[in-house]
Amino acid sequence: MKITTVLAYSGGFKKAAAEVVEMEKAGLDLVWVAEAYGFDSPSLMGYLAALTERVEIGSAILPIYSRTPALIAMTAAGIDALSDGRFNLGLGASGPQVIEGLHGVPYANPLGRTREIIEICRDLWRREAPLVHQGKNFTMPLPAGEGTGLGKPLKLLTHPLRSEIPVWIASLGEKNVAMTAEVADGWIPVFFIPERAKDVWGTALSAGKAKRDPSRGDLMITAGGLLAIGEGDEVTAIREFARPMVALYVGGMGAKGKNFYNELVTRYGYEEEAALIQDLYLSGQKKEAEAAVPEELLELTTLCGPKGYVAERVAAFKEAGVSHLQIHPIPLGDQTQASLIADVKQMV
Secondary structure (H helix, E strand, C coil), X not given: CEEEEEXXXXXXXXXXXHHHHHHHHHCCCEEEECCCCCCCHHHHHHHHHHHCCCCEEEECCEECCCCCHHHHHHHHHHHHXXXXXXXXXXXECCCHHHHHHCCCCCCCCXXXXXXXXXXXXXXXXXXXXXXXXXXXXXXXXXXXXXXXXXXXXXXXXXXXXXXXXXXXXXXXXXXXXXXXXXXXXXXXXXXXXXXXXXXXXXXXXXXXXXXXXXXXXXXXXXXXXXXXXXXXXXXXXXXXXXXHHHHHHHHHCCECXXXXXXXXXXXXXXXXXXXXXXXXXXXXXXXXXXXXXXXXXXXXXXXXXXXXXXXXXXXXXXXXXXCEEXXXXXXXXXXXXXXXXXXXXXXX
């Protein structure tokens, strides 16, 4: 099991990048960089590539609507070259509020679009022939009657360092998870409860794996949560840091009937709580929505407590098939993020 973290740069990106350097020394295997609707992540990942030597760098996620498939492939190949083969391409659909609101692009056919983007990226990285792609979402070159008519099949001008760059998909719904298990190298779920993952996603994962090319190897999974190690209420109280984010995603990320995170929490068995959180959040009662997040949900999606307890949680994630434990270390006392990475490294 590898150790990963998500770059938290609200306090300044350069400071956060310097902390990654220290975590790399302590054994961090992969750092994920988000984009959402803030800074573009490729700029940040290129900076990380220059500062680090061993840690892998991943996008979690590059939205599939904000760039052309060819630009996604070029970006991945560029960061992979800068990092000497340490890049992981994480893709996701984001949500209609961001994609249609900020990017002005219709949020249509996310599954088909994702599948085609992966096909196009892999074709471009291999450079076996000039790119010709005819799909429901993308056609390259443009057909006669569209554009100037001057488009022609092309290969990438530069040779990618690797012809196969690991592709991860952030997915939650059954069809999307099944597609992930079929075509991706890795899966990025959110609010992952290891003890309930099989009940929620087992059927979809099995359906996808049944169609999977065996040469692609086993599906990698990255999941975890907030990490705090120590005795007493001060440590377990760290779980509370996750409460606002859970309320935001379950309550406010999407409209009623179109909130993937709300649907997930419902499938976990918190149907009444999920409905209440959404009603409160959408009516502007954010603090009340946060208070409605179940304590059990926070505990099961985090790793906070004495070292023995945390080791048990790590084992539960491993037993559920997680190959890349994703932790968000919160130091207490004389601890550092790097020292917590080292502690967990001994547990896996």
